[in-house]
Amino acid sequence: MIDLAGSRHALPYVLNLSMVFTELPLLERPETARAAGFTAVEYWWPFETAVPDAAEADAFVVSVEQAGVAVTGLNFFPGDMAAGDRGLVTWPGREGEFAAGVASAIELGERLGCRRFNALYGNRIGGADPAGQDKLGLENLALASDAAARIDAEIVLEPLSGAEKYPLKTAGDVLKVLDDLGRDNVKLLADLYHLAVNGDDLDTVTTVHTGRIGHVQIADVPGRHQPGTGTLDIEGYLDKLRTAGYRGQVGVEYEPDGPSADSLSWLPFERRRLA
Numbered sequence: 001m002i003d004l005a006g007s008r009h010a011l012p013y014v015l016n017l018s019m020v021f022t023e024l025p026l027l028e029r030p031e032t033a034r035a036a037g038f039t040a041v042e043y044w045w046p047f048e049t050a051v052p053d054a055a056e057a058d059a060f061v062v063s064v065e066q067a068g069v070a071v072t073g074l075n076f077f078p079g080d081m082a083a084g085d086r087g088l089v090t091w092p093g094r095e096g097e098f099a100a101g102v103a104s105a106i107e108l109g110e111r112l113g114c115r116r117f118n119a120l121y122g123n124r125i126g127g128a129d130p131a132g133q134d135k136l137g138l139e140n141l142a143l144a145s146d147a148a149a150r151i152d153a154e155i156v157l158e159p160l161s162g163a164e165k166y167p168l169k170t171a172g173d174v175l176k177v178l179d180d181l182g183r184d185n186v187k188l189l190a191d192l193y194h195l196a197v198n199g200d201d202l203d204t205v206t207t208v209h210t211g212r213i214g215h216v217q218i219a220d221v222p223g224r225h226q227p228g229t230g231t232l233d234i235e236g237y238l239d240k241l242r243t244a245g246y247r248g249q250v251g252v253e254y255e256p257d258g259p260s261a262d263s264l265s266w267l268p269f270e271r272r273r274l275a
Ligand SMILES: O=C(O)C(=O)CO
Pocket: 044, 075, 118, 158, 160, 191
């Protein structure tokens, strides 16, 4: 069990409902999160297709509104995650689906007041030229950046672990894309779990790159479970981020070891409110 009593960072936490409370149906999760004390939640793309039918989208919005939680983050449609897909940003031949997914996510975000969208970059595709994929990625990210700007939102780009064919493994990999793109509303999503598993230098990420971070997510290493189940100094890195000027949110995005409600015992009830 980690000790938050001496925690200095005071960064606000939001609960990721695509990883926590997944023992419940999607539409029951926001109410459960609210009952557990959270006032803000985030999701991966909550539908099977890039464009949900109207009834599905409406039911999702109602579930969130009735629970009284804010949605602060949504992933764009990533393809079939269960089959190993990790985003359409660099997937040649699926440009139309990517654009449709961006449009429907922005529309949903506008309804919900959500202003952050996570664009998974996509795996290397057999037979496709990596440089061509990266060029397509810049075009698709520019499209997403323009769409987000219309509602004053931002895009985040995330290094991932556990996906060999996903080329963005470190903060540096993402920052190189951001430099090539040159858009102020596209930032780094620093998931401390993925970065640590990939052997990135977390001291540098949490002190030097702070100004380019749009969001932070946490899980312990190894295992991707709740803080305290592994050896990652999550509190220490959050302290460093805060000291270096990060003022954003921290996504609680782990695979609970045990029932979700029990897995949250590391986080005092009063620290679960956004503000
Ligand atoms: O695929 C993952 O592990 C993610 O964190 C997606 O946001």
